[in-house]
Structures are given as structure tokens and as C-alpha cells.
Amino acid sequence: MSSDDPPHLMALPGPAARGTAELRRCMTELLELVGTHLPARTVDAGSDEEEQRGALRVALGYRYSDYPAELPEPFFGALVRAAVRDPDPSLNRQFVEPLRAAFGARRTQEALLEILTAGSDPERAGAARAWYWATLETFEDLQDRWNRAALREFVAHDDLDVRRCVLPGLSLDPAGYPAELQPLVAEAVxxxxxxSDGYLRHRVELQVADPNG
Structure with missing residues (x-):
């Protein structure tokens, strides 16, 4: 590889504890809501995780344009819980996008921000994974609040999954923070x-080279 080649991006490792049982409970809750509130789109679903995912894809839409523009209020909490309990940073999109479509990007981001600051460690990690899909529409005030909260969480808490999930979206440009938080950027680096984790060591070097990227 020449010096001009882009550096290899190491994939985000899976969580230390995948929490499949919690995710399946969340999907069961969603399927029950579908059966109650969306009878025209009710589908049969088995107990297997893939079957549950497939059933929810049919019920809630395959593509962004297919997602219901409105959903009853009980879907909000159920979709948030599924999004933060899904350990896959790609498949969690299945819960975040209908959440955004039905309840709005701002409310979705506010919910994830609250979980980042007040949730359990697995929930904090899940909120950081879900934030990527939640911010296809950005709000400067919420992004600033997220950046500051994520920086504090990364430095203050030593949970490995939280740090792995927070770091990719963490700005390491001190100029983007108020003066009182700028020392925390150097501490995060x-x-x-x-x-001891190779992913954190690998990822930080990419971000120090491009602190906003």
C-alpha cells in the first residue's frame, strides 16, 4: 500500500454481550403493536430473530418512502428500545428510520441523547450506534449537545462497548468545544x-488525522 492510499478502516467490533434476548423482546413488543394498530399489514412471525426482523420489515416498510408517516404513540418508545438494543450498527436502521419518519428527526435525536446521558451502559452504546441513522437530518443545537455529552461519557466511563460506539462519531477538534471542555479532548485522545483495545487505538489515529471526519 502506498503512502497515498487511504488507511484501512477497522470494523466496529460486536458488543461484549450481544443482548439478543432483549432485542427479541423488543421486536415481540413491536409485532404485538403492529397486530393491534396496523391490522391491514399484520404478518405472521416466528420466534427466530431473522423471522421477526423480516416480519417487521413487511409491517413497517422496506424503504424510507414506505414507512408510515404516522404511528400511534406506543410505537415511539417501542422503536427507541429496539433501536438501542439492536447490536448491529447497520440493521438497527430498520428501527431508527420508521421512528424518524413517524415521529420526526428532532424527537428521535432527543430520545437518543437522553439515553446517552442517563441510560445503562448497553443502552448508551446502543444510542451511539443508532445516532448515525438518526442524524441524516441534523440540528445544530442537538449535535452540539450530543458532542459535549459524548465527550464526557467517553472520558468518564470505562465501559468498552460504550467507548467503541461513541468514538467514531466523536469530534476530536478542540475548537468545536467550549473552553472548559477542551482539555477533555486531549484526555479522550x-x-x-x-x-488495551486495538479498535480504539486504530480508530483514534484516523480521527486525530481528520478531527472532524
């Missing part, structure tokens, strides 16, 4: 560079 130090933590990642000296961490």
Missing part, C-alpha cells in the same frame, strides 16, 4: 491511544 490519550485514553484511546493508550487503551
Amino acid at each position: 490519550r485514553i484511546a491511544r493508550t487503551h
Whole structure:
């Protein structure tokens, strides 16, 4: 590889505990809501995770344009719970996008921000994974709040899954933070560079080279 080639991007490792049982409970809750509120789109679903995912894809739409523009209020909490409990940073899109379509990007982002600051460690990690899909429409005030909260969480809490999920979306440009938080940027870089986890060490070097990217 020449010096001009882009650096290899290491994939985000899976969580230490995947929480499949929690996700399946969340999907069961969603399927029950579908049967109650969307009778025209009710589908049979088995107990297997893939069958549940497939049934929800049919019920809630395959593509963004297919997602219901409105859903009853009980779907909001159920979709948030599924989004943060899904350990897959790609498949969680299946829950985030109908959430955004039915309840709006701002409300979706506010819910994830609250979980990042007040949830359990698995929920914090899940909120960070879901944030990517939630921010296809951005709001400057919420992005600033997320950046500050994510920086504090990364430095203050040593849960590995949380740090792995927060770091890819974490700005490492001190100029993007108020003066009182700028020292935490250097501390976040130090933590990642000296961490025993190879993903954190790899990822931080990419982000130090491009602190906003």
C-alpha cells in the first residue's frame, strides 16, 4: 500500500454481550403493536430473530418512502428500545428510520441523547450506534449537545462497548468545544491511544488525522 492510499478502516467490533434476548423482546413488543394498530399489514412471525426482523420489515416498510408517516404513540418508545438494543450498527436502521419518519428527526435525536446521558451502559452504546441513522437530518443545537455529552461519557466511563460506539462519531477538534471542555479532548485522545483495545487505538489515529471526519 502506498503512502497515498487511504488507511484501512477497522470494523466496529460486536458488543461484549450481544443482548439478543432483549432485542427479541423488543421486536415481540413491536409485532404485538403492529397486530393491534396496523391490522391491514399484520404478518405472521416466528420466534427466530431473522423471522421477526423480516416480519417487521413487511409491517413497517422496506424503504424510507414506505414507512408510515404516522404511528400511534406506543410505537415511539417501542422503536427507541429496539433501536438501542439492536447490536448491529447497520440493521438497527430498520428501527431508527420508521421512528424518524413517524415521529420526526428532532424527537428521535432527543430520545437518543437522553439515553446517552442517563441510560445503562448497553443502552448508551446502543444510542451511539443508532445516532448515525438518526442524524441524516441534523440540528445544530442537538449535535452540539450530543458532542459535549459524548465527550464526557467517553472520558468518564470505562465501559468498552460504550467507548467503541461513541468514538467514531466523536469530534476530536478542540475548537468545536467550549473552553472548559477542551482539555477533555486531549484526555479522550490519550485514553484511546493508550487503551488495551486495538479498535480504539486504530480508530483514534484516523480521527486525530481528520478531527472532524
